[in-house]
Amino acid sequence: MSVVTLQMGQCGNQVGGQFFNMIARDTFDQSLAKCNVPRQTNQQFIDDVCERFFSQEEGSLKARAVMVDMEPKVIAMTTTEAKRSGLFQYNNKQQFCQKCGSGNNWAHGFLVHGSKCSQQVMDLIQKEAEKCDRLEGFFTLMSLAGGTGSGLGAYITQCVRDEFPHSFIMNQVTWPFDTGEVIVQNYNAVLTLSHLYQSSDAILIVENDQEQKICSQLLNIKKISFSDINEVIGHKLASFLQPAKSNNLTSNHLGEMLEHLVPHPEYKLLTMKTIPFMSENNIQYSAYQWPGLVKHLTQMLIANASMEEGIDWGVKLSSTGLAYNKSMANSLFLRGLDVNTVDVSSFKDGRLYPSWLPSEACLASWTNQRTFNKYEKSASLVSNSQTPLISLNHVIDKAWSMFTSRAYVHQYIKHGLAEEDFLDSFACLEQVIKNYKDL
Amino acid sequence: MTQSIVVQVGQCGNQIGFRFWDLALREHSSLNKTGLYDDAVSSFFRNVDTRYSDPADIPVGHGLGKIKDLKARAVLIDMEEGVVNEIMKGPLRGVFDYKQLITDVSGAGNNWAIGHKMYGAKYKEEISETIRRAAELCDCLQCFFVIHSMGGGTGSGLGSFVLNLLHEEYPDIYRFVMAVYPSHEDDVITSPYNSVLAMRQLTDNADCVLPVENQALVDIVNKINQANPKLAERKSSRGHVKAGSAISTGDGGIVKGKDEKPFDSMNNIAANVLLNMTSSARFEGSLNVDLNEITMNLVPFPKMHYLVTSQTPLYSVSDVHIPPRRLDQMFSDAFSKDHQLIKADPKHSLYLACALMVRGKVEVSDIRRNIERLQSSLKFIHWNRDGWKTGLCNVAPVGQPYSLLTIANNTCVHHTFSGLRDRFVKLYKRKVMYVVYPWKNNSKHVSQHI
Numbered sequence: 001m002s003v004v005t006l007q008m009g010q011c012g013n014q015v016g017g018q019f020f021n022m023i024a025r026d027t028f029d030q031s032l033a034k035c036n037v038p039r040q041t042n043q044q045f046i047d048d049v050c051e052r053f054f055s056q057e058e059g060s061l062k063a064r065a066v067m068v069d070m071e072p073k074v075i076a077m078t079t080t081e082a083k084r085s086g087l088f089q090y091n092n093k094q095q096f097c098q099k100c101g102s103g104n105n106w107a108h109g110f111l112v113h114g115s116k117c118s119q120q121v122m123d124l125i126q127k128e129a130e131k132c133d134r135l136e137g138f139f140t141l142m143s144l145a146g147g148t149g150s151g152l153g154a155y156i157t158q159c160v161r162d163e164f165p166h167s168f169i170m171n172q173v174t175w176p177f178d179t180g181e182v183i184v185q186n187y188n189a190v191l192t193l194s195h196l197y198q199s200s201d202a203i204l205i206v207e208n209d210q211e212q213k214i215c216s217q218l219l220n221i222k223k224i225s226f227s228d229i230n231e232v233i234g235h236k237l238a239s240f241l242q243p244a245k246s247n248n249l250t251s252n253h254l255g256e257m258l259e260h261l262v263p264h265p266e267y268k269l270l271t272m273k274t275i276p277f278m279s280e281n282n283i284q285y286s287a288y289q290w291p292g293l294v295k296h297l298t299q300m301l302i303a304n305a306s307m308e309e310g311i312d313w314g315v316k317l318s319s320t321g322l323a324y325n326k327s328m329a330n331s332l333f334l335r336g337l338d339v340n341t342v343d344v345s346s347f348k349d350g351r352l353y354p355s356w357l358p359s360e361a362c363l364a365s366w367t368n369q370r371t372f373n374k375y376e377k378s379a380s381l382v383s384n385s386q387t388p389l390i391s392l393n394h395v396i397d398k399a400w401s402m403f404t405s406r407a408y409v410h411q412y413i414k415h416g417l418a419e420e421d422f423l424d425s426f427a428c429l430e431q432v433i434k435n436y437k438d439l
Numbered sequence: 440m441t442q443s444i445v446v447q448v449g450q451c452g453n454q455i456g457f458r459f460w461d462l463a464l465r466e467h468s469s470l471n472k473t474g475l476y477d478d479a480v481s482s483f484f485r486n487v488d489t490r491y492s493d494p495a496d497i498p499v500g501h502g503l504g505k506i507k508d509l510k511a512r513a514v515l516i517d518m519e520e521g522v523v524n525e526i527m528k529g530p531l532r533g534v535f536d537y538k539q540l541i542t543d544v545s546g547a548g549n550n551w552a553i554g555h556k557m558y559g560a561k562y563k564e565e566i567s568e569t570i571r572r573a574a575e576l577c578d579c580l581q582c583f584f585v586i587h588s589m590g591g592g593t594g595s596g597l598g599s600f601v602l603n604l605l606h607e608e609y610p611d612i613y614r615f616v617m618a619v620y621p622s623h624e625d626d627v628i629t630s631p632y633n634s635v636l637a638m639r640q641l642t643d644n645a646d647c648v649l650p651v652e653n654q655a656l657v658d659i660v661n662k663i664n665q666a667n668p669k670l671a672e673r674k675s676s677r678g679h680v681k682a683g684s685a686i687s688t689g690d691g692g693i694v695k696g697k698d699e700k701p702f703d704s705m706n707n708i709a710a711n712v713l714l715n716m717t718s719s720a721r722f723e724g725s726l727n728v729d730l731n732e733i734t735m736n737l738v739p740f741p742k743m744h745y746l747v748t749s750q751t752p753l754y755s756v757s758d759v760h761i762p763p764r765r766l767d768q769m770f771s772d773a774f775s776k777d778h779q780l781i782k783a784d785p786k787h788s789l790y791l792a793c794a795l796m797v798r799g800k801v802e803v804s805d806i807r808r809n810i811e812r813l814q815s816s817l818k819f820i821h822w823n824r825d826g827w828k829t830g831l832c833n834v835a836p837v838g839q840p841y842s843l844l845t846i847a848n849n850t851c852v853h854h855t856f857s858g859l860r861d862r863f864v865k866l867y868k869r870k871v872m873y874v875v876y877p878w879k880n881n882s883k884h885v886s887q888h889i
Contacts, residue, residue, distance in 0.1 A: 072440065074727070099440060100581055100731070101729040101731060102731075104736055105731075178825065179807070180810070182736060183737070183823065225725065226803055226831075402822045402823060407740065408735075410741050411734075
């Protein structure tokens with residue numbers, strides 16, 4: 001079952017490049033000895049990955065991806081980097097770019113570029129989808145702050161939903177830094193999320209601030225560049241999108257995962273937590289065990305921490321005391337040695353979930369004996385929980401205070417948006433927040 | 440890749456423009472080692488085959504064609520021939536096509552009305568035609584850069600007329616204006632009149648105005664000269680300025696040292712602003728900032744588009760052991776009043792928005808760190824507390840490992856404007872020079888401009 005990746009805008013393309021790089025390195029570049037599985041199983045794994053993410057064309061492995069950007073520089077850079085890695089390539093015909101960017105303007109990306117370019121982009125997507133034997137769904141990578149990723153991304157998601165009503169669509173959105181990368185990022189984020197909520201099946205949120213903290217505190221990188229941050233994001237994405245099997249031996253296809261994670265259409269926001277993260281030098285010296293990893297991951301979920309350092313152990317699962325993070329559904333991915341011996345009961349605790357949820361629907365766990373990306377044991381949790389609420393509230397507050405003074409609104413109106421659209425988006429997101437708060 | 444056209448009007452505009460083209464050639468030649476005509480070069484230059492009498496334009500194509508002969512995408516306008524003739528006699532004459540020049544003989548006499556009304560009417564067709572020709576040679580034209588002064592006659596009068604024209608004929612193309620405002624002790628007596636009359640046009644017709652003041656440029660040049668002793672006396676000791684690294688030098692450009700004119704170092708600074716602003720659009724980087732993003736993020740309300748710029752570092756030290764504090768120092772300097780291109784102090788005024796365009800070996804974590812550090816000492820408006828826009832370009836400027844250009848929408852510009860208004864009112868009350876502005880006959884019209 002194949003997944004077609006859509007990379008939109010500068011951020012989407014840069015993250016996509018690192019994501020495919022991570023998968024290619026982990027799948028093709030690992031020596032058999034390190035993988036912890038027999039040769040046949042490894043070969044099966046490689047075949048699965050190839051079917052899911054790559055297609056064999058003209059003698060080389062091409063990523064199942066469509067790259068869209070309004071200016072040509074980023075796509076060129078990403079394609080060159082892929083070629084340089086020698087493991088995979090991007091298909092030159094599956095790229096769409098224009099000359100002029102969207103100028104960080106959601107309205108420009110959605111209304112102007114959307115109507116102009118949607119036909120050509122949909123043609124490319126159609127071609128890519130036809131190459132798949134069985135199409136599982138679409139995985140879109142975009143940012144919330146810019147103009148192309150957010151505006152055009154939202155428009156294309158809508159088009160894809162119309163064109164492929166039975167496929168699953170998961171959008172990975174990159175939340176910008178809190179202290180501003182782009183001044184109108186809050187407007188763009190509000191408009192994008194409200195539109196994505198209608199057409200997408202799941203919205204996976206990745207926050208730049210948190211990824212940077214992981215880079216600086218866990219990976220000990222002194223001068224953090226965007227490619228470091230994107231590598232972390234690629235690692236997290238690959239850790240749950242790579243093939244794995246559940247207890248009753250069903251494979252973790254996109255549809256299976258999303259059916260479990262998004263049981264109700266009003267609750268679509270997903271977040272990822274992955275442990276462990278450590279720098280290359282430290283991996284050889286660490287000796288972590290599954291009980292420790294599981295305990296840390298559970299507490300990270302309860303206390304809403306994004307990485308294994310700085311977890312607040314004071315937050316406990318009790319109705320009195322500090323409020324803890326409630327979830328709608330959780331999916332756990334375990335990879336590495338001795339995965340069958342892991343005790344995951346701490347994630348099935350009924351207090352983590354709302355009372356009306358049946359207990360079997362709480363946790364889905366997927367395992368794979370093959371080690372992932374040089375970590376002997378690694379665990380990843382994708383949860384549909386109240387984690388994104390804090391950032392979401394923040395963004396809405398800032399966007400609202402800008403809107404009350406009508407700052408920058410003339411730039412959006414110039415391209416055809418109206419003030420009612422802004423108000424609709426605010427209302428939609430307020431509803432989402434309320435739903436999650438009441439969990 | 441998009442193209443931009445530079446329209447230089449008047450003596451000041453043409454002199455700054457001349458420095459701009461020299462520095463642009465220097466930058467591209469130092470980066471483009473293979474001599475291929477690629478997208479980056481095409482944003483300001485056309486590749487032409489001069490074997491034809493009307494030089495045929497060679498498009499970028501695959502970006503693998505060799506550079507035959509470069510012509511600047513520029514329109515040079517001046518109502519007296521002196522400055523433009525000098526340019527065409529000088530070493531850069533090959534870069535300009537004679538069809539892109541519009542000149543007259545007598546000049547505008549430091550009178551906005553003559554520049555705007557008389558010459559405007561006379562040359563409207565010709566200007567429109569020349570710009571149209573330049574625009575047609577562009578694949579995807581994104582913006583016009585108009586460079587002119589506010590105090591003179593041609594620059595302010597005809598310059599604002601051209602801006603008007605561009606707004607009417609090309610409403611979708613962005614118009615960035617670099618306007619040189621007169622300082623307090625300006626030698627032109629009618630400069631306040633000219634400036635105020637031109638301001639009205641700028642407010643209505645420009646998308647973005649970057650005001651520059653001569654006094655500020657003089658101070659910056661003095662600062663650089665203090666740190667940079669004469670060539671003969673320089674010893675290789677620490678703390679001395681590396682040759683050719685100051686933003687005011689044209690080292691490595693076509694114009695050699697002895698031909699440099701007195702205003703050149705000041706004009707170089709202004710030209711560098713334009714180069715740095717467009718660097719992210721021309722070269723690759725991990726966080727690109729296109730020109731339309733600058734207008735989008737820094738102009739919250741349509742009329743408030745006057746942006747204060749500052750550049751750092753002014754020069755790079757030849758000391759090899761540069762401490763990492765230098766990078767943070769660069770960020771702090773960018774907000775001090777000595778580095779701004781107008782005489783104003785942004786730290787004590789309110790910021791509406793601020794953009795940091797970084798070039799060279801700087802990473803996103805450095806920028807984050809500095810933003811957090813400086814956030815507390817700067818006052819931002821309440822609805823835009825985190826009003827930062829960042830851009831990262833991988834290509835460093837010539838002679839320096841990294842540089843920072845800050846473009847801010849800050850209320851400190853009102854000091855410059857109110858000073859201008861006071862001088863205007865002082866003259867207007869006494870009806871000084873009033874008689875030479877025959878078209879400005881109703882005071883209602885004039886008071887509108889205030």
